[in-house]
Every structure is written in structure tokens, then in C-alpha cells.
Amino acid sequence: xxxxxxxxxxxxxxxxxxxxxxxxxxxxxxxxxxxxxxxxxxxxxxxxxxxxxxxxxxxxxxxxxxxxxxxxxxxxxxxxxxxxxxxxxxxxxxxxxxxxxxxxxxxxxxxxxxxxxxxxxxxxxxxxxxxxxxxxxxxxxxxxxxxxxxxxxxxxxxxxxxxxxxxxxxxxxxxxxxxxxxxxxxxxxxxxxxxxxxxxxxxxxxxxxxxxxxxxxxxxxxxxxxxxxxxxxxxxxxxxxxxxxxxxxxxxxxxxxxxxxxxxxxxxxxxxxxxxxxxxxxxxxxxxxxxxxxxxxxxxxxxxxxxxxxxxxxxxxxxxxxxxxxxxxxxxxxxxxxxxxxxxxxxxxxxxxxxxxxxxxxxxxxxxxxxxxxxxxxxxxxxxxxxxxxxxxxxxxxxxxxxxxxxxxxxxxxxxxxx
Amino acid sequence: xxxxxxxxxxxxxxxxxxxxxxxxxxxxxxxxxxxxxxxxxxxxxxxxxxxxxxxxxxxxxxxxxxxxxxxxxxxxxxxxxxxxxxxxxxxxxxxxxxxxxxxxxxxxxxxxxxxxxxxxxxxxxxxxxxxxxxxxxxxxxxxxxxxxxxxxxxxxxxxxxxxxxxxxxxxxxxxxxxxxxxxxxxxxxxxxxxxxxxxxxxxxxxxxxxxxxxxxxxxxxxxxxxxxxxxxxxxxxxxxxxxxxxxxxxxxxxxxxxxxxxxxxxxxxxxxxxxxxxxxxxxxxxxxxxxxxxxxxxxxxxxxxxxxxxxxxxxxxxxxxxxxxxxxxxxxxxxxxxxxxxxxxxxxxxxxxxxxxxxxxxxxxxxxxxxxxxxxxxxxxxxxxxxxxxxxxxxxxxxxxxxxxxxxxxxxxxxxxxxxxxxxxxxxxx
Ligand code: SF4
Ligand code: SF4
Numbered sequence: 070x071x072x073x074x075x076x077x078x079x080x081x082x083x084x085x086x087x088x089x090x091x092x093x094x095x096x097x098x099x100x101x102x103x104x105x106x107x108x109x110x111x112x113x114x115x116x117x118x119x120x121x122x123x124x125x126x127x128x129x130x131x132x133x134x135x136x137x138x139x140x141x142x143x144x145x146x147x148x149x150x151x152x153x154x155x156x157x158x159x160x161x162x163x164x165x166x167x168x169x170x171x172x173x174x175x176x177x178x179x180x181x182x183x184x185x186x187x188x189x190x191x192x193x194x195x196x197x198x199x200x201x202x203x204x205x206x207x208x209x210x211x212x213x214x215x216x217x218x219x220x221x222x223x224x225x226x227x228x229x230x231x232x233x234x235x236x237x238x239x240x241x242x243x244x245x246x247x248x249x250x251x252x253x254x255x256x257x258x259x260x261x262x263x264x265x266x267x268x269x270x271x272x273x274x275x276x277x278x279x280x281x282x283x284x285x286x287x288x289x290x291x292x293x294x295x296x297x298x299x300x301x302x303x304x305x306x307x308x309x310x311x312x313x314x315x316x317x318x319x320x321x322x323x324x325x326x327x328x329x330x331x332x333x334x335x336x337x338x339x340x341x342x343x344x345x346x347x348x349x350x351x352x353x354x355x356x357x358x359x360x361x362x363x364x365x366x367x368x369x370x371x372x373x374x375x376x377x378x379x380x381x382x383x384x385x386x387x388x389x390x391x392x393x394x395x396x397x398x399x400x401x402x403x404x405x406x407x408x409x410x411x412x413x414x415x416x417x418x419x420x421x422x423x424x425x426x427x428x429x430x431x432x433x434x435x436x437x438x439x440x441x442x443x444x445x446x447x448x449x450x451x452x453x454x455x456x457x458x459x460x461x462x463x464x465x466x467x468x469x470x471x472x473x474x475x476x477x478x479x480x481x482x483x484x485x486x487x488x
Numbered sequence: 489x490x491x492x493x494x495x496x497x498x499x500x501x502x503x504x505x506x507x508x509x510x511x512x513x514x515x516x517x518x519x520x521x522x523x524x525x526x527x528x529x530x531x532x533x534x535x536x537x538x539x540x541x542x543x544x545x546x547x548x549x550x551x552x553x554x555x556x557x558x559x560x561x562x563x564x565x566x567x568x569x570x571x572x573x574x575x576x577x578x579x580x581x582x583x584x585x586x587x588x589x590x591x592x593x594x595x596x597x598x599x600x601x602x603x604x605x606x607x608x609x610x611x612x613x614x615x616x617x618x619x620x621x622x623x624x625x626x627x628x629x630x631x632x633x634x635x636x637x638x639x640x641x642x643x644x645x646x647x648x649x650x651x652x653x654x655x656x657x658x659x660x661x662x663x664x665x666x667x668x669x670x671x672x673x674x675x676x677x678x679x680x681x682x683x684x685x686x687x688x689x690x691x692x693x694x695x696x697x698x699x700x701x702x703x704x705x706x707x708x709x710x711x712x713x714x715x716x717x718x719x720x721x722x723x724x725x726x727x728x729x730x731x732x733x734x735x736x737x738x739x740x741x742x743x744x745x746x747x748x749x750x751x752x753x754x755x756x757x758x759x760x761x762x763x764x765x766x767x768x769x770x771x772x773x774x775x776x777x778x779x780x781x782x783x784x785x786x787x788x789x790x791x792x793x794x795x796x797x798x799x800x801x802x803x804x805x806x807x808x809x810x811x812x813x814x815x816x817x818x819x820x821x822x823x824x825x826x827x828x829x830x831x832x833x834x835x836x837x838x839x840x841x842x843x844x845x846x847x848x849x850x851x852x853x854x855x856x857x858x859x860x861x862x863x864x865x866x867x868x869x870x871x872x873x874x875x876x877x878x879x880x881x882x883x884x885x886x887x888x889x890x891x892x893x894x895x896x897x898x899x900x901x902x903x904x905x906x907x908x909x910x911x912x913x914x915x916x917x918x
Contacts, residue, residue, distance in 0.1 A: 268545050270874045305631040306617045307624055324621070326614040327535070329550040330631055333720060336867050338544025338875055345536035372534050373610045435871060453869035471545055 234296070234316035234443055235380055236412035237399075238419040239288055241448025242429060243406040246271050246280070246287035246460035248467050253401030254291075255469065257381060259354035259369045263470045264341040266378035267291040267398050271460035272451050280460050286449055287460060289398065289407065292339040292378035293434065293442030294318045300331035300340070309375070312360075315411070316443065317382055319366040320375050322358075327373040336438040340377045343370045356383035380409070412443055419445065493585060493759050495913055501755055501905045502664050508754070509902070516899040523892030526885045527607070535610050539882045547876035549863035553886045554608035556856035557893060560739065561601035562638065562710055563732065563851075567740020568593035569645045570702045573695035576652075583767060585760045585911050586748045591649045592910065593743050596900045598642050600893040607889055637705050644698055650675060651691045653908065655684045659915040671907060684915075703733055720862035731782035738775035739851045741768055742844035747901060749841045751910060760911075762837065769825050769840050776822035776847055783815065783854070801865040810853055817850025 246269055254260065254267045271280065271287040294311075298318045301309045308325035311318050320331075332340035347369050354368035360382050367383040370376035384392040394417075399407040410417035423431065423445065432450040433442050464471045530537045541548020571590035575583045606612050618625075618635055625632040657672050658679055664672065711728040745768050752760045787802060805811050821843030828835040864878040904910070 263546065265545050272870075272874055302628045303630060305625050305629045305635075306621045308617075324617050326617050327610055328608070328614075328631060330629075332542065332550045333863065336871070338542075338867060338871060340544070341542050341546070342535070342550060344541070345534050373614075435868060438868070451870035451874065453873070455870045455873060457874050472547070 233314075233411040234294075234413050235385065235410065236294060236316070236419055236443030236445070237291070237410075238408040238412075238422045238445050238447060240404075240406045240408070240422065240426065241286050241288045241446055242426070243404045244269070244287045244289065244448075245282075245404045245406075246462070247403065248460070248462055248464065248469070249401040249403060250289045250398035250407060251464070252467055252469065253397040254378070257397030258367075258379070259347075260341070260376065261343065261345075261347050261369060263472055264369075264376070265464075265469075265471070266339070266341070266376070269460070270451070271458050272455040273458045274452060274455055280458055282461070285458055285460075286451065288446055288448075290337065290339065290434070291380070291398065291444070292318060293337055293440065293444050294380060296441035296443060297439060299334045299336070299438075299440055303330040303334040304328075305330065312362075314361070315385065317380055317385070319360070319364070319379055319382060320370065320377065322365040322370050322374050325370070325374045327375065329375065331375055336435050336440060337442075340375055343372050343374050343376060346372045357386070358383070361386045412445075423447065493911055493913060495918055497755070497757060497759070498909045498911045498913060499660075499663060502668065502907070502909065505906070512902060513899070516895055516902065519892060519895035520899065522888055523895065526888040526892070530607070530885050530889070531611055537883060537885045539880055539886060541878075541880075543863050543866045543878055544875050547878050549860050549878050549880040551608070551859050551863060552880055553856060553882050553890050554604045556859045557852065557890045558601050558604040558608070559710055559732070559859070560852045560855045561597045561604060561893065562705075563736030563855075564740045564743050564848075565594045565597035565601060565641065565645075566702050566705055567737040568597060568743065569641075569648065569698055570737065571740060571744055573648075573698040576692060576695040577699060583764055585757075586744055586764055586768070588649075588652075588910055588912050589744050589747050589751070590740070591645060591652075592901060592904055593740065593747060594641075594645045595649065596897045596904075597743075598638060598645070600897050602638065603893060603896075604890070634710070641701070641705065644694065644701070648691060648694045648698065651687045651694065652912065654679050654687060655681070655915040656909070656913050656918070659918040660909070660913075663918065668907060702736070714858070714862070720866050731779070731786070734775050734778040734782065735851050735854065738772060738779055739848045741772045741775065742848040742851075744768060745772065745844040746841055746848075749837060751905070752837075755905075757911070762835070765837055765840060766828070766832075766835060769835070769843075770829055772844060772847065773822055773825040773829060776818050776825070779851070779854075780815070780818055780822065783818075801861055804865065805857070805861060808857070811857060814850045814853040814857065817846045817853065821846045 248269050250267050251265050251269055254265070258266060260266055267289050269287055269289045271285065273281070273285045275284075294317055296316070298309075298311055301307075301311055301318065304310070305328060306324050306326055308321040308323075309318070309331045310321070327342065329340075329342055332342060356367060358365050358367045360366050367379055367381075381396040384395055384397075387393055394410055396407070396409045399409045408418040408422040410419050412419045414420065426447045429447045430449060431445050431447050433445060435442075538552065538554075539548075540550055540552050542550060568590045571583075572587040572594075574580065575587045575590075606615065609615065618632065622632050622635060626636060654676060657676055658681065661669065661672055661676075711732045714728070745765065748760050748768075749765070751757050787806070824834070824839065824843055828840070860880055864880065865872065866875065866878065
């Protein structure tokens with residue numbers, strides 16, 4: 070089978086950017102790369118030709134085809150060529166040449182990163198990707214790209230642009246505390262009762278009991294998908310990790326041992342442990358539970374495993390281009406308060422919204438914690454004496470509960486768990 | 489003082505078993521049944537059976553009694569063998585009769601510490617992943633460090649115990665019941681009498697290594713588990729390491745006092761004499777004072793110059809009855825023990841034992857508060873005020889399971905007295 074990108078569960082996905090990473094070679098931060106692992110020379114020049122030929126000569130693949138594929142793959146990544154065009158041009162030959170998939174595609178991000186699975190800055194990330202491209206035969210890399218393209222261009226785009234970082238701009242000024250995002254998240258991810266992967270804070274600066282549309286503020290709080298995710302550093306199994314492709318911070322449900330260390334190490338309070346057998350709150354989660362690398366990371370976690378906002382990873386890795394680049398909360402928000410996308414891309418929603426609101430105050434939550442969150446809020450920042458207030462609509466009124474303990478106790482008393 | 493140890497007396501528990509001992513076994517066995525019932529219930533239904541919950545919107549604490557007990561046991565383990573190592577390195581011959589008790593306390597406490605982690609994770613299978621991933625995680629995960637040091641410590645103390653025992657076991661071979669001989673044979677695998685001198689030397693250096701490791705482990709790696717988690721106020725503190733070290737040593741010596749007194753009572757071992765207990769009492773007094781001293785520091789700096797959230801935390805701490813129980817549980821015995829030093833006539837072994845028990849329970853409470861407090865008042869403003877303040881009420885299951893580790897430890901020690909002599913004997917005298 071051609072190693073696909075979307076929803077492939079064997080191995081670690083398409084090898085885009087991963088290619089043939091030298092295995093078991095930890096790459097210490099900032100270390101110079103040995104010459105043979107250097108990045109490929111600029112695409113256009115004769116140097117590149119020479120380099121590609123040299124690398125391809127070491128493989129069994131057709132050198133000319135490899136070069137052409139590589140060139141076009143780069144063009145796709147740059148947005149100059151569509152997936153369809155690529156497919157038309159090369160589809161058959163790719164199939165003929167690489168039909169039997171023997172490419173070593175298992176990325177070894179775990180060992181390549183100094184901190185769980187991902188280097189801690191984008192530069193580093195880009196470098197290690199280039200290193201991977203240079204180190205692996207170009208044929209592998211390009212065939213990997215071709216394989217991806219055959220399956221799904223969007224995934225390829227995010228994967229190829231592996232230095233991107235998904236994040237949000239959340240507009241406090243626009244937010245109307247309607248709790249639609251929380252509700253949509255529950256339905257999308259089928260989270261258990263009283264679990265709010267995204268939760269709406271509603272606060273007042275002066276202590277008034279009643280919600281006041283003009284004075285009081287609110288904002289939603291998903292996981293911040295931090296650039297320096299303290300949750301990943303403490304994880305004893307690397308179940309909590311930062312995905313190199315797009316900066317998502319995810320939990321591998323298969324390897325998490327439920328120690329809850331990530332939960333205590335996160336300053337934002339976004340983690341929810343699955344204390345009991347999950348209940349189907351919203352009719353089950355029927356999206357793919359595995360991501361493009363085959364790790365089980367999406368939806369409500371099983372009992373004894375940690376869960377938190379995934380930025381709807383199943384959408385980001387979906388075959389449906391309409392879903393990629395969206396989240397359930399963003400879709401549900403009637404007030405245009407949530408802007409999701411690649412925060413490093415000036416043309417994507419988060420930066421565009423910041424541009425629009427360039428006159429407003431912006432802030433990051435718990436700046437001083439040093440986690441470098443990837444959510445920027447627009448509007449007034451809650452002060453250190455802000456007090457929570459009852460918003461225009463409560464979680465109870467929307468048939469959601471905020472009180473986990475009570476919910477758990479009630480369930481317990483209801484005899485759901487016999488014995 | 490070894491010369492005064494009557495070999496016959498020390499060996500008696502290996503040969504004769506009284507009905508009192510059997511009654512104790514039955515009692516502890518019943519405790520075990522209760523424990524199994526509680527644990528199986530938790531295994532079957534998950535951690536929902538505990539009083540734990542999520543901090544944040546959940547208003548719970550994700551870590552509670554199991555983690556608190558874990559650090560308590562680790563502390564006892566670290567201190568126990570340190571007592572024995574100190575006796576060897578500093579040639580405190582007078583304390584030789586309790587040296588092995590220290591070693592046994594360590595060997596029993598370490599598995600109890602590990603057990604608490606298993607309870608907290610929800611099942612033994614959970615540990616496997618930690619082991620598999622260890623090479624990758626050890627450079628960033630404090631828990632991985634802990635797995636490393638606990639294992640290291642276990643290996644060190646088992647080696648130490650074996651080394652210090654072999655010559656003795658060899659000499660004893662003919663004097664122990666027949667059914668124990670295979671066990672001794674196993675422990676003596678490859679033994680040659682010529683090795684004694686070497687073994688003695690190795691034990692000496694191991695003892696030094698152990699003494700050097702204790703401040704690093706009990707006063708280092710364990711507090712780092714918490715203090716490196718900057719997210720929660722209350723865990724970060726430069727003095728946490730030293731404070732924990734003193735708590736470890738105090739609770740370990742308290743354990744040695746209790747176990748030593750139990751042996752003296754049960755087996756008529758008068759040779760563990762009052763001079764030994766008085767010496768231990770002195771050490772415990774000083775250590776308890778040190779623990780209080782650190783507590784005072786923590787509280788004072790928490791009430792005065794602390795950041796908002798730490799201040800709130802400390803202030804609530806001061807209104808918590810449990811906190812004052814812990815303070816009293818250390819202060820009162822410390823004062824009494826101080827009195828026995830000033831006025832030797834005030835000394836009474838039962839009172840000292842009661843004091844030791846009180847100190848170790850108080851230290852357990854302190855550990856529990858330490859784990860939980862940061863999570864009751866988690867994170868920093870503004871999020872700290874936007875989230876509800878946490879609450880935690882441990883369930884009956886947690887209580888039973890945690891208390892059971894003491895029962896299991898007692899059971900293991902009781903059984904050990906039937907296998908090896910609990911007091912070091914001089915092979916020459918046997
Ligand atoms: S917000 Fe918390 S859980 Fe999310 S990435 Fe940051 S540290 Fe990890
Ligand atoms: S709960 Fe799971 S994801 Fe979190 S630190 Fe522990 S093993 Fe890692």
C-alpha cells in the first residue's frame with residue numbers, strides 16, 4: 070500500500086518531512102549538522118541538480134523521475150501547483166515506480182527531539198526537517214510527498230509546512246458568553262459530563278452579582294497548545310507530546326499511564342482525566358481516533374487516560390478539505406470570537422483578525438508562566454482581582470454541568486458502576 | 489557491644505513461634521483481606537473510587553493521599569538504611585543492635601512507596617510504559633528520575649544487606665531450621681570465607697555511598713518532583729529539599745524506634761537497651777526540631793512577602809485543623825523528648841514510642857498537605873480566581889489502601905524475623 074497521510078494507521082504516516090531520518094540519533098539543540106545531513110541546496114540552481122543526482126544515485130529509484138517529483142512537490146508546498154495537476158502529471162509513474170511500498174517511513178521524532186518529540190523552537194523544527202530531507206534519499210522524501218498527495222493534499226500542506234503552529238486569536242470583545250463553543254466541543258469530541266475542553270470564563274472587575282453586557286467580559290479557554298508545553302516535559306511516557314507537523318499538543322491514548330503529571334504541570338487547568346468509564350454524552354465519537362501518524366489522539370479518552378482540547382485534530386487530519394483548518398468551537402461561535410489557523414501565517418485567520426483589531430489590547434494568558442501559549446486574546450485582560458460571575462446563560466441551562474465531582478458522585482449514587 | 493548480644497536469643501525467633509505471633513499474623517492477614525477488597529474495588533471501577541478530581545473547572549485535586557504516602561515511604565526508606573550506614577561508617581558500635589532494623593525498614597519501605605504509585609496510576613500494568621520509555625524520558629521527566637533512584641536505592645540496599653550478612657549466614661548454616669537452609673544457600677551463592685575482609689570493605693564504601701546519596705535523593709530528586717512544577721504555588725521553594733531531608737530522617741528514625749521497641753518487647757531483647765533508645769530519641773528530637781524550624785520558615789514567608797496566591801494558600805493552611813494536628817504531632821513529642829534529654833528520669837520507652845508514632849503520623853500529614861495544598865489553590869491570578877478553589881475528601885477506599893501499606897509493611901517485617909536474624913551477629917561468636 071502506498072503510505073498515505075490521512076487516517077493511515079500503519080507506521081508514522083507519509084514520511085513527508087520525515088523521510089529517512091537517521092534513527093536513534095538524538096539531535097541536541099543548536100548543534101551543527103554534519104555535512105552529509107545538511108539541507109539541500111536551493112532548488113533552482115545546478116547545485117541542486119547535482120545534489121539530487123548524487124542522493125538519488127544511491128537509491129534504486131529512477132533519478133530523473135525523482136528529480137521531477139521533488140521539484141513539483143516543492144511547488145505544491147509553495148502553492149504553485151495543485152495536487153490534481155501533480156497527480157495528472159506523475160500519478161501513473163509514481164505508482165509504477167513506487168507501487169510496492171518499501172520505503173522506510175517510520176519517523177523517529179522521539180529520538181530526534183531533545184524534548185518530547187519536538188524541538189522547542191520553530192527554527193529548530195525547520196532545521197531538523199531539512200536535515201531529514203537531506204539525510205534521507207531525495208527519492209524517499211519526494212516519493213513520500215507523492216504518496217501524501219495521492220491521499221490528501223491538505224495534510225500534505227500542513228505536514229510539509231512543518232514549521233507552522235496552529236493556534237487561535239480569541240476576541241474577548243466579540244465574545245458574548247453564549248457557551249456555544251463549549252457545547253459544540255462536547256458534541257464534536259463526545260467528552261464526558263462536566264469536562265470542558267474549552268470553557269468560557271465570565272468575569273467582572275467590580276464585584277457585581279449580575280452579568281452586565283456592557284461591563285463584564287468573557288472568553289473561552291481551550292488548551293493553549295504551548296510552544297513550551299510544560300505538560301510534555303514532565304510526562305514519563307511521552308504520551309503527551311507536541312506534534313512536529315503543526316505544533317498541536319496531543320495525548321497518545323495508547324501510551325498514557327494516567328499519572329496526571331501533565332495536569333499538575335500545566336498552569337492553565339485544561340486537562341481532564343477520565344476518572345471512570347466514559348459515558349456517551351453525545352452519541353459517540355465517530356471521527357477517526359487516530360491521527361495521520363497512527364497515534365490514538367482524538368475524541369474522548371478511555372478510562373484512566375488524560376484528555377484535553379486537541380484543536381480537533383481529527384479535523385486537521387481529515388480527508389475533507391472543508392474540515393481542515395477548522396475547529397468545532399470556531400464553527401459554532403456566532404460572534405466571530407474564535408479565529409483558528411496557522412498563527413505563523415500572516416494570511417491565516419489568527420493573524421488577519423489581529424490585523425483587523427490592531428487598535429485593541431492583546432494579551433496572552435499567564436504570560437509570566439513562560440509556556441509561550443499559542444492563543445492570543447484580543448480585548449481587556451482579566452485583572453488579578455477579577456471575580457467570576459454568572460453569565461447570560463449558565464452551563465446548567467444548556468444541560469451541561471460544571472461540577473465534575475457532583476456529577477461523579479451522582480453517577481455513583483445512581484448505581485451506574487455496580488459493585 | 490556486639491559481644492553482649494546473646495546469639496541464642498537472637499536466633500530464637502527463627503526456631504520458635506509463639507501463639508502471640510500467630511495471632512498477630514492472623515490480625516495482619518485480616519487487614520490484608522480488607523486491603524484486597526478495597527484495592528480490587530478500585531481496580532474494577534477505576535480511580536473514580538477515590539476522592540480525586542481535576543483542578544480547574546473541576547475544583548478537585550488530581551493527586552492526593554497516594555502520592556503523599558509515596559513520598560512518606562520514600563523518605564522512610566532513604567532514612568532507614570542511612571541509620572545503618574551511619575552506624576558502620578562512624579563506628580557507633582553502641583547502635584549496632586538496631587543497624588539491621590534500619591536496613592529492613594528500608595527494604596520494606598521501598599516496595600510500599602512503589603505500591604502507592606501503582607495505586608495512584610490505577611494498576612500495575614501502568615508501570616510498564618514508564619519503564620519502556622525510560623531511556624527517552626529520563627532527561628526531562630522527574631518521574632523517570634524517581635523510578636531510577638528508587639531502583640538504584642533498592643539495588644544498593646539489597647547489596648548492602650547481603651554483603652553485611654553473608655559471613656554471618658555462613659556461620660549460622662548449621663544452627664537454623666532445616667527449611668531455611670535453601671534460602672541461606674541462595675543468599676550464600678558463591679560464598680567463600682576468604683571474601684569476608686573484602687566484603688567488609690565493600691560494605692563500608694557502600695555505606696558511604698548510601699550516606700552521600702541520601703541528601704541527593706530524599707533532599708533532591710523527591711522534592712524536585714514537585715518543585716520543578718512551577719505551575720502550582722506552594723510546591724516551589726528552595727528550602728523544600730532540606731526540609732524533606734529532615735522529614736525523611738525523622739520518620740525513618742521514628743520507624744526504627746518503633747520496630748526496635750516492638751522486637752525488644754516481643755522477643756525479650758533487652759540488649760537493645762535504653763542507651764540505644766535514648767540515643768535514637770536524641771536524634772529524633774533534633775530532627776523534629778529541624779522539621780518544625782522549616783515549617784516555621786515556610787509559613788512565615790508564606791504569610792508575609794509571598795505572591796498573592798501563596799499568601800492565600802498559607803493563610804488557609806493556618807485555618808486548617810489538619811495542619812495544626814501535624815504541628816502538634818511533632819511539637820509535643822519533641823518537647824517531651826527534649827525533656828528526657830535534660831532530665832533523664834523523664835524517659836520512658838512507651839512514651840518515646842508513642843512520640844515516635846506521633847511524629848511519623850504528623851510527617852505523613854505534612855506530606856499530604858504538601859501535595860494537596862498546591863492543587864487546592866492552583867495556578868496564579870487571574871486564572872486562580874476564575875477557577876473554583878479545590879476541595880478533596882479522600883474516600884474510605886483511599887484510607888483503607890493507604891493504611892494497609894503500614895499493615896503490609898508490618899507483615900513483611902514480622903515474616904522477616906522468621907527468616908534472618910534481626911540483629912547483626914559476629915560470625916566469630918556463633
Ligand atoms: S495549556 Fe497546558 S496542556 Fe495545553 S499545551 Fe500548554 S501546558 Fe500543555
Ligand atoms: S497522565 Fe498520561 S499524558 Fe499526562 S503525564 Fe501522565 S502519562 Fe503523560
